Amino acid sequence: ELKVEQNPLFLSMQEGKNYTIYCNYSTTSDRLYWYRQDPGKSLESLFVLLSNGAVKQEGRLMASLDTKARLSTLHITAAVHDLSATYFCAVDGFEDSNYQLIWGAGTKLIIKP
């Protein structure tokens, strides 16, 4: 069974601090996606990581992919309140001979002033 595990599932942090969200997966995929969801809103694509060692950055967020360790990280630098949201990772994989996108449960991030 393909699994994608995120941790932590909930994170409360102070503005200005750094932190990392982890995404572990069980398949041999080399394609991983990060999404953001604001409360009551839809999902928005943040990063697409397509190969081992891929690193992408936008503002205070940086995502990386290690396909050998089957691990992706989303690093937050000097957090600000506007980054409060739920972050999901998703991995391409095959389940029962069908191609599917397998989702993590999401990490709810609250950044306090």
Place this chain on the structure above:
Amino acid sequence: NAGVTQTPKFQVLKTGQSMTLQCAQDMNHEYMSWYRQDPGMGLRLIHYSVGAGITDQGEVPNGYNVSRSTTEDFPLRLLSAAPSQTSVYFCASSYDPSYNEQFFGPGTRLTVL
């Protein structure tokens, strides 16, 4: 481009009623999918389609039907609504499964009484 559109935004049904959630995209994407999102459960795939005339089941297909007569439209039908189908439903599309960055519609919040 409007992207992915969904109607209605909100719907209340009585147990046993049927209805269709509409989804359309104007990006000429081949891959479309329906998810439901429940508190603490992340996203669960209901049905997906890799092109017009082709549909397949996802993780939680029971109680739902889909069809894909055109590239643009991918409606989701609830056959006989049950309280367990109370959820937020998202439609998403991507260019193709080999590059599965998905673009999401705004969602439909469904309550079944």
